[in-house]
Amino acid sequence: MKINLKENVLTDLNVVANTNREIFHKNQTLVINVMSSPGAGKTTLLEETEKRLGDEFTIAVIEGDLATERDAERLRLLGVNTVQINTVGGCHLDARMVSKVLPQFDFESIDILFIENIGNLVCPSGYDLGQHYKVVILSAPEGNDKIPKYPVMFRRTDLTMINKIDLLPYVSFDLEEAKRDLAQINPDAQFTALSTKTGEGMENWVSWLKDVYHQCIKP
Structure with a gap:
């Protein structure tokens, strides 16, 4: 007899994800699940987002890493309420992990919660955390083959972001090819390109965040 344990586990986690979603909805908090491979720039993006939106929105972060609190400490230096989850070898966050840390937040005062997932382009994709949107970051030095x-x-992404476009003159990456590849795989996904180092394109990201906040939370 064959027992499909994966299906049972995901079913249980989806129940927890829906409970998380109810908490976010009740408190009118927009939740963004940010995913990428290691080093694509997730933490730097969140730092720059706080600098641009911190006066208008209260931002909090759940920081996922295999080990250390180094990225969380970077965000805390900016005054961002950041709670660390260390998976100690796990390649993704799941809804149950997120659920366990939610009591550490005062959601009545949080406008946007970012969940910075483990750096991995495989494992995080299949798990619903209760978020409103999934954002995937791909950095130009990684090349065009990743999509x-x-x-x-x-x-499964709502927005695909190409980061580190300041390096385009020095690496082999074609933005138009990336757009075409994404359109073939996910024609409904949005696409943007930016550099968290120079700030080029950051206004499009900030505008997208404001738009989805007002669509989902406060029209």
Whole structure:
């Protein structure tokens, strides 16, 4: 007899994800699940987002890492309420992990919660954390093959972001090719490109965040 344990586990986690979603909805908090491979720039993006939106929105972060609190400490230096989850080898966050840390937040005062997932283009894609949107970051030095090689991740994203475009003159990356690859895999996904180092394109990201906040939370 064959027992499909994966299906049972995901069913249980989806129940927890829905409970998380109810908490976010009740407190009118927009939740963004940010995913990428290691080093694509997730933490730097959140730092720069806080600098641009911190006066208008109260931002909090759940920081996922295998070990250390180094990224969380960077965000705390900016005054961002950041709670660390260390998976000690796990390659993704799941809804139960997120649920356990939610009591550490005062959601009545949080406008946007970012969940910075573990750096991985495979494992995080299949798990619902209760978020409103999934954002995937791909950095230009990673090359154009990542979207077609990891289709499950990019098929489930609401927004695909190309970071480190300040390096385009020095690396082999074609933005138009990336757009075409994404459109074939996920025609409904939005696409943007920016550099968290120079600030180029950051206004499009900030505008997107404001738009989805007012669509989902406060019209």
